[in-house]
Amino acid sequence: DVKVTQSSRYLVKRTGEKVFLECVQDMDHENMFWYRQDPGLGLRLIYFSYDVKMKEKGDIPEGYSVSREKKERFSLILESASTNQTSMYLCASSLRQGIGYGYTFGSGTRLTVV
Amino acid sequence: QKEVEQNSGPLSVPEGAIASLNCTYSDRGSQSFFWYRQYSGKSPELIMSIYSNGDKEDGRFTAQLNKASQYVSLLIRDSQPSDSATYLCAVPRGTGGFKTIFGAGTRLFVKA
Numbered sequence: 001d002v003k004v005t006q007s008s009r010y011l012v013k014r015t016g017e018k019v020f021l022e023c024v025q026d027m028d029h030e031n032m033f034w035y036r037q038d039p040g041l042g043l044r045l046i047y048f049s050y051d052v053k054m055k056e057k058g059d060i061p062e063g064y065s066v067s068r069e070k071k072e073r074f075s076l077i078l079e080s081a082s083t084n085q086t087s088m089y090l091c092a093s094s095l096r097q098g099i100g101y102g103y104t105f106g107s108g109t110r111l112t113v114v
Numbered sequence: 115q116k117e118v119e120q121n122s123g124p125l126s127v128p129e130g131a132i133a134s135l136n137c138t139y140s141d142r143g144s145q146s147f148f149w150y151r152q153y154s155g156k157s158p159e160l161i162m163s164i165y166s167n168g169d170k171e172d173g174r175f176t177a178q179l180n181k182a183s184q185y186v187s188l189l190i191r192d193s194q195p196s197d198s199a200t201y202l203c204a205v206p207r208g209t210g211g212f213k214t215i216f217g218a219g220t221r222l223f224v225k226a
Contacts, residue, residue, distance in 0.1 A: 031212065043158075043202070043216040050212060058213060090157055097210050102148045102160035 003027070004106035006091050012112045019078040021109050023091030031094045032074035033103065034058075034066065036087040043090065049074055050097065081113045115140055118205050120217035128225050133190040135220050137203030140184070146211070147186045148204040149177060152219065158202055162188070193224045 007022035025032065034046040035058075045058030047066040055066050063085060067075045074093075078085055088110050092103040119138045127133045139147075146165040150158035164170045164177040164186065176189040190197055203217040 033212075033214075035216075040218070042218040045213055048212050050210070056212065097206070097212055100146065100163050100165065102150075102163055102204075103158075103214070105157040105159070108157045 004091055004093050004104050006089075006106035006109050008109050009107065010110050010112075012114060013078075013081050015081060015083060015113055017078075017081045017113075019081050019111070019113075021076040021078075021089055021091075021111070023074045023076070023106055024072050025074075025093040025104070026072065027093075027095070028071065029093035029104075030071075030096045032068065033092040033094075034064075034074065034076045035090045035092065036060070037090055037108075038087050046076065078111075081111075083113050085111065086113045087111060116217075117141065117207070117215045118203055118217040120201075120203050120220045122218055123221040124223050125220055126223045126225060127193050129193060129195060131193050131224075133193045133197065133222055133224070135188040135190075135201050135203075135222065136185060137187065137217055138185045139203075139205045139215075141205070141207055142181075142184065144205050144207060146206055147177070147179060148206075148214075149175075149186075149188045150202040150204060150216075152200045152202060154199070158216075161201075190222075193222075195224045195226045198222055198224050 033048045035043045049068040065077045091106040149161045152158040162177045178187045200219040202219045206214045
């Protein structure tokens with residue numbers, strides 16, 4: 001089975017800090033994604049990457065950036081953390097895009113910004 | 115209108131019954147559809163995908179797609195308490211289908 005590993009399960013950071021969330025997948029998937037999940041708002045796409053060094057904005061990219069220097073690793077960066085970025089962050093990967101290719105999610109990182 | 119809509123529930127069914135979960139979508143050009151299950155405190159896991167009109171069966175799960183009416187449903191036969199979870203409908207959109215939109219999910223409770 002594909003495994004998507006997120007480096008931290010829980011994080012507490014202070015307002016203004018630069019925060020790095022790491023995600024690693026072990027099955028040579030082309031595509032990787034970062035979502036945040038909030039009660040009442042569901043899953044919202046922040047950024048995605050379809051190849052090494054390639055990235056595209058999702059629906060809510062403001063305040064975030066990403067890095068994909070290696071195929072297996074996709075990092076989400078909060079440039080200056082704010083309290084409204086307190087959320088559950090989910091990384092996902094897919095073998096390729098197309099009909100029938102669903103996502104495998106990591107276990108999530110619950111980030112609290114104080 | 116939301117791009118992907120689901121009844122938030124909760125939907126409560128007795129053990130052994132059929133649970134029926136529905137999802138409607140707004141983009142007529144959508145070609146593939148996914149169902150994910152999310153247990154409380156856990157991340158979503160893929161259950162099924164469907165892209166042709168009609169039914170697709172996998173064990174106790176059946177996905178149904180009607181593109182003309184723009185709805186997709188998930189039936190769970192012989193529901194078990196372990197099926198109690200939130201079920202998310204997901205629809206890829208945009209160029210290349212990378213921007214998958216998730217519905218808010220339907221909470222299902224299966225009573226023993």
